[in-house]
Amino acid sequence: MKPQSYAARTRYRPPAPWYRRLNRLGVLLTSIGLAPRDAVTLQVRGRTSGRPRRIPILRTRYLGDDYLVALAGEAQWVRNVRAARGQAAIRRGRTRQVHLEELPAAERAEIILQYLWALRGRSSATSAADQARFYFGLGVEATLGDVATIAAFYPVFRITYRT
Template sequence: MSVQELDRSTRIFNVIVKRLSRLGVSAFGAKELVVTGRKSGKSHSTPVNPLRLEGQLYLVAPRGQTQWVKNVRHDPRITLRTGRSEASYTAHEVHDDSAVPVMRQYMKRWAWEVGKFFPEGVSAKSTDAELAAVVVDHPVFRLERI
């Protein structure tokens, strides 16, 4: 599959997941992330795959340093929504070794969908050092309920 076909299929998948989420259907656990634009001040939304690990909720940015990541770094107050149900959180970025267990579990759960966005060979079976290395380009956030 070419890069253009991959980008198109990803956009189509995101539109479907986002619409399902707005209807109250959580496809595979996906939710709609709502953030405030750092330049516009307007609300922006995108589908995300929250991960619960050891009682904590996390977001991983599989596509890397995206606009939602930049917006969350600017204003860490976010909302996760499914249909009419929504919850507000403060996002705290997790770095280095602390992010490794989250990244490993995320890859176990979501690699079928997002594995293509990570470097070749990176998987849930990667070493701690390999996973720590990708956190730089694929940020991890721990969510604290407001």
């Protein structure tokens, strides 16, 4: 199954119904640690309901820090994190309270490029190429310059773990 295309540069793209159903399974697998090593469950308070919202997401490691990249751009979880002023929790086996700091657009390209490089290690070449194209509109061999041209459309958050 091909990923939903998020490559169009728009403010918000709602996920397809099958993505929402797949997220439930993803939350379960990442929460108990049965997903790829970089997969976690992000939990953040809903901005209108106040109820906890959970989404499976891939954590990207770069220069000793962990980051979350919003593949769908201005996704609901991004809006919820902003409304919660970065207060969230990450679960993979155990729950850890975190603060998520959104990076300015000028600082996102290197982390997004690292995400693309990590795709090669976590999936097949075809799958990595599909994800790079469908999520970012780029090839898997994209350069920092290529990524810099689209970085403003993809929020990136630095994770600070609370002790």
